[in-house]
Amino acid sequence: MIRLITKSIVHRPVRNGALIISFAFIAASLFSGHFLVAGATDSVRQELSRLGADIIVVPAQYHAEGEAVLLRGEPSSFFFDSAIVGQVENVSGVAQAAPQIYIATMPADCCSALVQLIAIDPSRDFTIGPWLAQHREMPLGKDEIILGSQLVGDIGSTQYYYGHPFRVAGKLEPTGTGVDVSVFLRAEDARVMAAESVAMAYEPIEIPEGKISVVLIKVKNPAESTQVASRITDHVEGVRVITPQYLISTVATQLDATIRILDLAALVATLVSLPLIALISVMAANERMREIGMLRALGATQARIFYLISGEFVIIALAGGILGIAVSTVLLLSFQSYISVTVGVPLTVPAAGSFIVSALAAVLLTTGIGGVAAFFTAVRAARTEPYRAIRSGEL
Amino acid sequence: MSFNISNRSLLLAGALVILGALIVITPWYIFPVCEAKGVSSHSMSPMASVAGSDQSTGMSTGALMKCGYTARAEAAVGALVIIAGLALIALPNRISRKAVGIAGIGLGVVTALIPTILIGVCNAADAPCRIGTLPALIILGILTIVVGILVILVRNDPPAVAN
Incomplete structure (x- = not known):
């Protein structure tokens, strides 16, 4: 089934490329905010530990x-x-x-x-x-x-x-x-x-x-x-x-506006892309109705058709999420000092644990958005009778 | 007028032109170097390096700063990347594609080497050229190398239909 899904994704490179980029933007916005907070907090902790002062x-x-x-x-x-x-x-x-x-x-x-x-x-x-x-x-x-x-x-x-x-x-x-x-x-x-x-x-x-x-x-x-x-x-x-607590709360306050903007960007991107992705999933399912009908006629179960349609969008969202995390990580690491000077907070690379948790959370959330957007289309496609599905593909 | 060029080549040529333009303008407008911010070492006092910090540019006073030379050199390299992109549109045959690809890789390497090894940027840790221009040019250089490799590797698809 994965091969079938991958083929379908590769078959429409422009449309799916645009979808991957929009998912990447959502993941990058979500991840960047958490990277900044974790990086700034870790930075203050490292400094106080270096100074050795309570x-x-x-x-x-x-x-x-x-x-x-x-x-x-x-x-x-x-x-x-x-x-x-x-x-x-x-x-x-x-x-x-x-x-x-x-x-x-x-x-x-x-x-x-x-x-x-x-x-x-x-x-x-x-x-x-x-x-x-x-x-x-x-x-x-x-x-x-x-x-x-x-x-x-x-x-x-x-x-x-x-x-x-x-x-x-x-x-x-x-x-x-x-x-x-x-x-x-x-x-x-x-x-x-x-x-x-x-x-x-x-x-x-x-x-x-x-x-x-x-x-x-x-x-x-x-x-x-x-x-x-x-x-x-x-x-x-x-x-x-x-005190350490005071410095950390100062940094958190300074970052508050930036984090809000990033979260707002992720929210707006999600709200705008969710109906668009749902619409694209409907179009994609309609384009493949004849193929779905054939598969059903050959014995594919409703569940299999559901996984086929929803899986395509979950994989696109997953790829977008991973791309977003990779690009934002490269940019955040490259421009670490620039961001620190511009935002006015100390910044270091967050500890591996919080870095991985933030990245996984952003990827999972993005993948979830992809799954939700394609859910109803996948259910509709799975429930369509094979004969009706084959006929709907005819001109 | 019709160029017999494939969609993929057109996309890669466009990417090279955009990357070239970014290499030209980044040190002056997007992440400006010290000179572009209106300050040059000509305004430095001869005693300045002993007035406070020894964490200076590493350049003698009265001369153009390192980042200024880098910005000028990158303008030339960026222009060459643009020309390479245009050459891909004008000469869309297999041999010229390879030549443009190799040129793209070379120019990408030079883009990244100018601010790091060949000329460099100012020594100060918080200098605008070090925290902004340097990483931006390295990323642009890497992207140019990637596009150059793609120009060589990606196979030609059927020519775009002229509408």
């Missing part, structure tokens, strides 16, 4: 900038008093507090990267320290830097920031977030760089004495991170906290 404390007035650095890698320089570290450490439930200084570099031209320099305190740091211990087995040395995955530079090469030479000591794995375009260095080297920048750089940078940008917090019990976050807000003045 909570990030930022100056209250620079909350938006802190969020932009973390989510989109939009470089920014902002500071608050380093005494905050001590106050945060005293809050119950806090296990470790690591201060960081954020310094944004200036663009050299449209094609040069805006880089976020993140200065760490090696004695307190738990962001780069464990990674270094795992990959290099020695701490970050004087004038050494670790590059985010998207930054250019070979390990061992020299790079200049604000006129100060640094040696590239390592390169991090991609996360799809701000970490990928960040450069990690020691706080004392950053202060030397800032002091030298007056003479060495075109535009000097100032890191005020006794100031930091953010405090990364590790809590004693990760299950209590929300309570610890609210305790920090209550006990420490002039700060805001960023």
Whole structure:
């Protein structure tokens, strides 16, 4: 029967090609939305896991900038008093507090990267320290830097920031977030760089004495991170906290409009194509009425005729669904950074599990639409008497 | 006037013309390179590379950026792809089909190689030419190769009936 169905599909390449493309569009719209949500959520999780922080404390007035650095890698320089570290450490439930200084570099031209320099305190740091211990087995040395995955530079090469030479000591794995375009260095080297920048750089940078940008917090019990976050807000003045849940909900809100548009496109495509596909299935069945009559006369059961007609559209829908998933996957992977910059959310390739589930769901839904559209035509064709079917094919 | 050309050849010739046009306009209009966005390295300060980031273009100041050269080269390659498509319509015989197919494959390879190896694009991870133009040209190059292969492989069907 499959051979008969395949022959019938191949026999009308233009009509069936157009149907496959419309099913591909429906599947691609459905799949893309889920890819974006899963990719953005996974990206935030990967970043927080890379930073190793349960909570990030930022100056209250620079909350938006802190969020932009973390989510989109939009470089920014902002500071608050380093005494905050001590106050945060005293809050119950806090296990470790690591201060960081954020310094944004200036663009050299449209094609040069805006880089976020993140200065760490090696004695307190738990962001780069464990990674270094795992990959290099020695701490970050004087004038050494670790590059985010998207930054250019070979390990061992020299790079200049604000006129100060640094040696590239390592390169991090991609996360799809701000970490990928960040450069990690020691706080004392950053202060030397800032002091030298007056003479060495075109535009000097100032890191005020006794100031930091953010405090990364590790809590004693990760299950209590929300309570610890609210305790920090209550006990420490002039700060805001960023938690993993908050970042994920921010990303979800930002993606909401895009997902709605994609889902709406899939809905409109379904509503428009469903009656069209049903009409085409009626036409196709009418064209083959004589063949159906002959098959029935030769002993084919009603069920067999039903499967023959509905199977053709299920296979077309299945092919369209697979094509849609394949094309959208290629486009989403190729333009991952472009989508991330345009929509303003971090994006990485979703975990294999959620990727496969989304793809299967989109293909099954598309196949279901094909089956539903051809159902009544298949039932009508199956119920037609052989004699009537043969006569209806006569001119 | 009637060209003795099959529907399949006409379809493939049309695909080559469209792909060629897309290769020409993509770096300037669809996914514009830095230069097309109105900024060139001529505006760069000589001190700029040490002002902040060392993650620069990798080009010396005062010169056209890599992506600008890529856009110009792709315009030439795209024009050749269009000519190959038109040649398939004008000379629809078996030998010219093979020649156009081989040319299509070669031009597709060059389309993908220009922004990746031969010239390249800007180094910056978030440069418009890297996140938009580069993947678009690679995809267009691959599609041109696929159409070139089809031009060689697909057998001629009966000539289209002129109405």
